[in-house]
Amino acid sequence: MENEVELPKCKYGAQCYRKNAEHLSQFYHPSDSEETYEERVVRSKRSHAELNQQGAGSQERGKEFSHIPEQKQSSNLNPSATEDSRFEEAEGEWEIDEYDGENAANCEYDEVAQEPSTSSYAHHNSSGRNQTPDAVxxxxxxxxxxxxxxxxxxxxxxxxxxxxxxxxxxxxxxxxxxxxxxxxxxxxxxxxxxxxxxxxxxxxxxxxxxxxxxxxxxxxxxxxxxxxxxxxxxxxxxxxxxxxxxxxxxxxxxxxxxxxxxxxxxxxxxxxxxxxxxxxxxxxxxxxxxxxxxxxxxxxxxxxxxxxxxxxxxxxxxxxxxxxxxxxxxxxxxxxxxxxxxxxxxxxxxxxxxxxHLPRVGVIGTSQHMSSVDEQQEETNTLAFPSISTADFQFDHYKASTILVESVSEFLLKNPNAGLKLMLVDIGSKSHMLSLVKKKATELNVDSYRFTFFTGDITKIRSSGGPPCNVLANATNWRLKAGGGGVNAAIFKAAGPELEEATRKVATTLLPGSSIVVPLSPSSPLRKEEGVTHVIHVLGPNMNPQRPNCLADDYVEGCKILRNAYASLFENFASLFQTKPMVVDNCKRVDTGSTNQKPKLNAFQVLMQASKRKGEVGDISLKREKGEKVRVIEDSITCSGGDHTESGITQTHGQANLPSEMNSISRESMNGHGPKNLLSRENAEAKVHDIRAGGLQGRDKVERKWDKWTLALYKLALHPDESKLLQVTDAAVVLYDLYPKAKKHVLVLSRKQGLDALEDARQEHIALLEHMHSLGEKWAASFLKEDSSLVFRAGYHSVPSMKQLHLHVVSQDFDSACLKNKKHWNSFTTPFFRDSLDIIDELKTHGRVDNCGERAEKALQELELRCHRCRSIQPNMPRLKAHILACTQPLFNSTHLITVDSVNGV
DNA sequence: GTTCTAGAAC
DNA sequence: GTTCTAGAAC
The missing domain is CATH 3.40.50.300 (P-loop containing nucleotide triphosphate hydrolases)
Structure with missing residues (x-):
C-alpha cells in the first residue's frame, strides 16, 4: 500500500516486529500484558506531553519526523490482528535502529511536496526516544x-x-x-x-x-x-x-x-x-x-x-x-x-x-519527579486505594464491592471536577474483588475515565509503568501502626520512617469508618520515587474474629462502617484539592488526647477557619459586590433567640402523637413568643432574616435577606392554617407540597424560628429532627396503606429555596407534571438531597452538617440527568421522564428507603 | 419555589 | 418551523 511506512525496528533484532509478545513486553511497556485501557490512556497522555515539551509547534514536530527515512509496511505486522489491536500496536513506543540524521534532515518537506496530503509519522527526537505520533x-x-x-x-x-x-x-x-x-x-x-x-x-x-x-x-x-x-x-x-x-x-x-x-x-x-x-x-x-x-x-x-x-x-x-x-x-x-x-x-x-485557559487542578506538594513531568502534563489528582476490609478483615466481597462502587459513584457525582480520579489497586492479577468491582462499575455505568483499576504493588504504581497517583489510601489498623502485613505494612515500609513520624504528629488511633490525611515529607522514598504527596489512613470494619473490634457478622453495622470509611476517604481526598475542611474527627488526635474532640484553636486559627467557612457558602463581601441578597447584620436587632410556639394549636389529624419527651422538648425549647409578638417579628424580618449557624444566639450572625416568595413556609410555620395542613404539632407541621414532584410528596416543616437550613442545625436540634423524621415516616406509612408499591425517601435539600427548615417526604416514582427541569430532578436524586437519618447521624457525630452551600447548589445545574435507578444518563427532561416510568432497576440513591417492609419492621 | 421568554440547536 | 434549556422576574 502506498505511503505506508515500516514501523521502526526493535533494538533486539531487525526481524522482531513484535512477533514475540513476551519479548516485546520487555521494552514496549512494563505492564503491557495486563495494562488496562485507562492505563494506556494515561501513558498515551504522558507521551503526548513529552512530545509537546520537546517541541510545542507542529513545525518542530515536522522536523522530528524528518529524521526517519521513508519506510513501508505498518498494517501487515500481524495480519490476524483485529482492527482495534492493529491500531493499538501502531501507537506503541519503540526503540529503533540508529539512523542517518544528515541524510534525513530535509526529508519531511520533500515528502510532503511529493505526496501532498500525507507524510510519514514515524519519528523520534534528538535524544533518540520515540514519541506517540499525532495520528489521531x-x-x-x-x-x-x-x-x-x-x-x-x-x-x-x-x-x-x-x-x-x-x-x-x-x-x-x-x-x-x-x-x-x-x-x-x-x-x-x-x-x-x-x-x-x-x-x-x-x-x-x-x-x-x-x-x-x-x-x-x-x-x-x-x-x-x-x-x-x-x-x-x-x-x-x-x-x-x-x-x-x-x-x-x-x-x-x-x-x-x-x-x-x-x-x-x-x-x-x-x-x-x-x-x-x-x-x-x-x-x-x-x-x-x-x-x-x-x-x-x-x-x-x-x-x-x-x-x-x-x-x-x-x-x-x-x-x-x-x-x-x-x-x-x-x-x-x-x-x-x-x-x-x-x-x-x-x-x-x-x-x-x-x-x-483550560481549568486546572493544582498539584500539591510535588516532588522533583512530579515537577518535571507530572505537574506539567497531568492536571489530575489520583487517589490509589485498596479494597477496604476485604483482605485480613474478611468482609464479604459481594457486599463490599457494591458499597465500593456506590461510594465511588457518589464521589464522582459529588465532585464533578474531572481532575479528581480514583484508582482501585489490587496486587493479584486474578483478584476476586477487582473483577466484582469492575463488573458492578460497568453495570452502573460509572465513569471509566475517572474510576480505573490497577493490578500490582500499590507502592510501586508509577515506577512499574502505571499512572501517577499523588495520594495513596492505606487500609490501616486502629493503632495506625506500621506492623502487620498486606497494604499497611507495604505502604509504611515503602514510605520509610517519615510516614510513621508524620502519622504520629496527626493521630495515634483511628476509629472504624474514618480516615486521616498524612502529608509525606519530601525525604520519604515513596514521595521521591513515586510522587506520592499524601497518605490517607483509613480503617474499615473488621469481620475477622482474630482481629480487634470484630463485628461478628453484624453486616448491618459493617456495611454502615464500610460506607463511612469510603465516604471519609474520598472526602478527605477531595478536600486536599479544595477549600473544604478535612474530615478529622474520628481519630484520637495527638494534640488533644481525646477521641471525637476537635483540637483547640488559637485566635488566628479561629479567624482563618471562620473566613474559610464563609468562603464555602460564598464570601459575604464578594456577594455584596455582586449585589447578592446576603449581608452581615451589625448587631442582634432581629431574631435573637427566635424560638416560639403557637399556643392553642392542636393536631388536626391526630395520627402523629408526639412522644412524651418530644412534647417536653417542644415546650422547653419553643417558648417565649406569642402570636402578637410573632407578627411584629415577621414584619421586621421582611427586611432581614437570620439563617446562619452559631447556635442562633444573635451574635456573629451572618444574615440573608429572603425574597418575598421564599417566606410562604415560614409564615405557615408561624401561623399554621389548619385548612392547609395535614397535621400540626408543637414543633412541626405537615402539609402537601404545593408542587409535588412525585405521586406523593409532603413537607414536614419545622416551626422553630431561626432554623432555616441544614447549615443552621446543631446538636440541640437533634430531637426536633428526629420528631420531624418520625412524622414523615408516619405519613409515608399512611400513603403505603393506599399504595404498597410506593417507596419513599425522607430528606433535606442541602440548600433550601424556601425559608424555614423543611423535610421532604417524596415517593420515588417521580411521576408528576410538576417535575419539570434539571434542578428539580437533581435536587431530589443527587447527594444534594440529604437523607434525614444521615443528617441526624451527622449531627450526633459532628455537631453540625457539612457539604451545604453554594457549591452543592451550583452542581445541580452542572450534573447530568441520571436515572436514579439504573444510573443511565438521559439527554433531557422529557426523555428522562419517559425513561424513569419504564425503568425497573432497583433504587440506587439511598440506604434509608421507606417501604412497606420497613414500616412493618421486616 | 414558579412562570415567562430569549436563545441555542437543527 | 419545533424542542429544549437557562436566566430573569416575581
Missing part, C-alpha cells in the same frame, strides 16, 4: 443541513483506512437528538481510546466549535475542519428530497432553516486553533477531501494549514497574522514551506493558548 484526529465538519456531512461520514466509516468514530448529535441519545455535552463526552471517550473522531453536526459558528477545539487541545489531538461550503440552493435542494432525516429536517422546513443557518454561518479560521482546514465549494472538492481523510491511517499525517479554493469574501476572516489560504487547486498543500511553517507556528501558539 478530531475532524469537525462544518456545513449547513444538506451540505453532505452524513455522506462524508458514511464514506469514512465504511471504507476508511482507520476506524473513524462518528459523533452525530441527531442520534447520539439512543437514536434521538442529544446535546453538545453528550457529543463532547463521546468524542473525548473515543479520542482517549486513540480513535479518530468526526463531528457530524453543523458546527456553523465559532461558539459551536469552540468546545471541541478545547477538547482537542486538552487531549493534545490535532483538530481539523472540513468545510462543506456548497451553495445554499444545492443544500436546500438535497435536504428537500431526503426522507427520515435524523435531525428532523424535511421538505417542508428545509428551505427556511437552511437559509437562516446559512446566513448565520461563520467559516472556521486557523486562529480558532485548527491544525488544518479544508474548504470545499463543489462536490469535487468534497470528494477530494473525503478521499484525503478516507485513506488517512495511523501511519500518515496531514499537513497543517488552510487548503482549498477560497473566494475573496471568505478569505478575509480566514486570514490570520499574514497567513493566506493555500489554494490547492493549483499547488499541492505543503509546497510553500514558509507558509506552512507560519501556519504551524500560529496553530501551535493558539493550541497552547487554548490549553492554558
Amino acid at each position: 484526529v478530531l475532524l469537525i465538519l462544518v456545513g449547513v443541513p444538506g451540505s453532505g456531512k452524513s455522506t462524508f461520514c458514511s464514506k469514512l466509516m465504511s471504507s476508511g483506512a482507520q476506524p473513524w468514530i462518528r459523533i452525530c448529535q441527531d442520534i447520539i441519545a439512543n437514536g434521538k437528538r442529544g446535546t453538545k455535552k453528550q457529543c463532547l463526552r463521546e468524542a473525548e471517550s473515543a479520542l482517549l481510546r486513540r480513535r479518530s473522531v468526526v463531528i457530524d453536526r453543523c458546527n456553523i459558528d465559532i461558539k459551536q466549535r469552540q468546545d471541541f477545539l478545547e477538547l482537542a487541545a486538552r487531549l493534545r489531538v490535532n483538530c481539523h475542519a472540513v468545510v462543506l461550503n456548497l451553495p445554499a440552493s444545492l443544500c436546500i435542494q438535497r435536504a428537500s428530497h431526503r426522507v427520515a432525516h435524523e435531525g428532523g429536517l424535511n421538505a417542508g422546513n428545509a428551505s427556511q432553516i437552511i437559509n437562516r443557518v446559512f446566513r448565520s454561518r461563520r467559516l472556521p479560521s486557523l486562529s480558532e486553533g485548527f491544525f488544518r482546514i479544508t474548504l470545499c465549494r463543489t462536490d469535487a472538492d468534497v470528494e477530494k477531501a473525503t478521499e484525503e481523510y478516507r485513506v488517512l491511517d495511523h501511519s500518515k499525517l496531514l499537513g497543517a494549514g488552510l487548503f482549498g479554493p477560497v473566494n475573496k469574501k471568505e478569505i478575509r476572516p480566514l486570514q490570520l497574522a499574514g497567513i493566506t489560504a493555500i489554494d490547492d487547486s493549483n499547488s499541492p498543500p505543503g509546497t510553500n514551506k514558509e507558509e506552512l511553517a507560519r501556519t504551524q507556528s500560529v496553530v501551535a501558539a493558539k493550541q497552547q493558548i487554548l490549553k492554558d
